[in-house]
Amino acid sequence: MANETDLAAEAQDLRTRLLEAEETLRAIRRGEVDALVVEGGRGEQIYTLKGADHSYRIFLEAMHEGAATLTADGVILYCNRRFAEMARVPLEDVIGSSLRRFVRPADLPELAAVLREGLNGTGKRELCFQTGAETMPVYLTASTLPLDDGEEPAICLVMTDLTERKRSERLVADEKLARQEAEAANQAKDHFLATLSHELRTPLTPVLAVLSGLQENPQIPADVRPQLAMMRRNVELEARLIDDMLDLTRIARGKLELRREVADLRQAVDHALQTARADLFDKGLRLSLDLAEDDYSVWADTPRLTQVFWNLFSNAVKFTPPGGAITVRSWREEAATGLQLVVEVEDTGIGIEPDVLSGIFDAFQQGEQAITRRFGGLGLGLAISKAIVELHGGHLTAASDGRDRGAKLTVRLPVGDLRALREAERSSPAREVPAPGPEPEIPPLRILLVEDHADTAEAMADLLREMGHEVTVAGSVAGGLAAAEGHAGRIDLVLSDLGLPDGTGLDLMTELHGRYGVRGIALSGYGMEEDVRKSLEAGFDRHLTKPVNLQALQTAIQDAARG
Incomplete structure (x- = not known):
């Protein structure tokens, strides 16, 4: 019975103390309490809450950050509502608690450090607030509160929620990682395409070299020459498809560059027609030209425009049945942006279905699969x-107009201020061109050919010898250096592949150019802008991409020999 009486008395005492504590908290918030007496291991300690402290508490309540007044040991004497919200605990349960209650165990040393530094001036730390299973990254700033003489030290703590900042940092980090991964993927794709290009081009090189040699041989019977021409066209078409894949990659990466000049658009059209003319007449197609007698000058990259018109003419020939017709027209017209040159290519071929027309310029788009199977490409x-x-x-x-109604493709190019552009060309030393005249024939050259692909080396050596040159063949960097040394450096020209078993043609050219001042031409299945730049930096005069056209090779040799 006595025990029940004792328990009832203790319960009543506890209720009384809780009511007193709640009333004290309400009085503190109303600013009616002048001081707090806190009993602890160091005895009774008095903390004043009068005078300026009332304004201080009003200021804390208005803050967006969590704020609290602490003892030196980290006991919370007072906190604003935002602090309690961040702790996810009712306000009355926060005051009188130790701050350690709300800090992740792993961060307790950091908490001790920031309180210690706060007592001596200012402490700042990032750590994690924790309530139950939930955590919140916070930034703590602790500083000493101004005290009257004899008062126990106290700390003002401001706590900033870093959740949004950390989320933003993670997003930025994720975006950076995604960007790095995308760049790595693009680089891997570029490397793959460059390697694929090299591997596809290399077997074509000896084939084209042999065909070029046979076509130049006067002993080849006339009835065989059409077959040789057909074989050569198909090898060059295969090389063109490889170039298209690389061009598409350049376009997608924004790396397709134009080398502009005052160009003759009519010349680009004529060159493209000459290239496609053999196929056009083989199919018995009629060609009609309705080209305006006018100035065709534009500010453009001539080889690239020739490529455009070759594609348009090739498509017209491919998709027009035998006996059909292709018409090429041109005119000038005024547009909102200024004067334009217009070239139109119209055919009487298979036409384009309305549902396909909107995507006709998408990569890998030829309409129905049956068309792709029938016409290839x-x-x-x-x-x-x-x-x-x-x-x-x-x-x-x-x-x-639809199936079997033909197609019409139209190019519109701005003319630009050609007068100013021509004046700029005339005033630029880089544009000065010597007076035309017959170019002297170059004498036979001593050529060092460095190529590790046996068939290519043999075919290229035979072709160069048929051109009248003396050829020494090597299959590696070491072999090339030894061959040059064996000739005491008396080499007129180096033709070298770039991918060699014991190094690169770049290494070889740098060494030979440094030792003997020899000129060189790079022959490679790698043809990206970066590859060309590296070749020129290594000392090569030209970079030719395999398979090498005979005329391009002859021109490059003549240019290199003349210096």
Whole structure:
């Protein structure tokens, strides 16, 4: 019975103390308490809450950050509502608690450090507030409160929620990582395409070299020459498809560059027609030209425009049945942006279905799969052509009345201020061109050919010898250096592949150019802009991409020999 009486008395005492504590908290918040007496291991300690402290508490309540007044041991004497919200605990349960209650165990040393530094001036730390299973990253700033003489030291603690900042940092980090991964993927794709290009081009090189040699041989019977020409066209077409894949990559990466000059658009059209003419007549197609007698000058990259028109003419020939017709027209017209040159290629071929027309310039798009199976190709030509035309500031459009109704593709290019551009060309030393005249024939050269692909080395050596040159063949960097040394450096020209078993053609050219001052031409299946730049930096005069066209090779040799 006595025990029940004792328990009832203790319960009543506890209720009384809780009511007193609640009333004290309410009085503190109302600013009616002048001081607090806190009993602890160091005896009774008095903390004043009068005078300026009332304004201080009003200031804390208005803050967006959590704020609290602490004893030196970390007991919370007072806190604002935001602090309690961040602790996820009712306000009355926070005051009188130790701050350690709300800090992740792993961060307790950091908490001790920031309180210690706060007593001596200012302490700052990042750590994690924790309530139950939930955590919150926070930034703590602790500083000593101004005290009257004899008062126990106290700390003002401001706590900033870092959740949003950390989330933003994670997003930025994730975006950076995603960007790095995308760049790595693009680099891997570029490397793959460059390697694929090299591997596809290398077997074509000896084939084209042999065909070029046979075509130049006067002893080849006339009835065989059409077959040789057909074989050569198909090898060059294969090389063109490889170029298209690389061009598409350049376009997608924004790396397709134009080398502009005052160009003759009519010349680009004529060159493209000459390239496609053999196929056109083989199919018995009629060609009609309705080209305006006018000035065709534009500010453009001539080889790239030739590529555009070759693609348009090739498509027209491919998709027009035997006996059909292709018409090429041109005119000038005024547009909102100024004067334009317009070239239109119209055919009487299979036409373009309305549902396909909107995507005709998408890469790998040729319409129905049956068309791809019937006519072949990758469907890259129009996508590349549109990109090239748009890089020039122009437009490429397509129109068709439907299946078997033919197609019409139209190129519009801005003319620009040609008078100013011509004046700029004339005043630029880089544009000065010597007076035309017959170029002297170059004498036979002593050529060092460095190539590790046996068939290519043999075919190229035979072709160069048929051109009248003396050829020494090596298959590696070491072999090339030894061959040059064996000739006491008396080498007129180096033709070298770039990928060699014991190094690169770049290493070889740098060494030979440094030792003997010899000139060189790079022959490589790698043809990206970066590859060309590295070749020129290593000392090569030219960079030719395999398979090498005979005329391009002859021109490069003549240019290098003349210096």
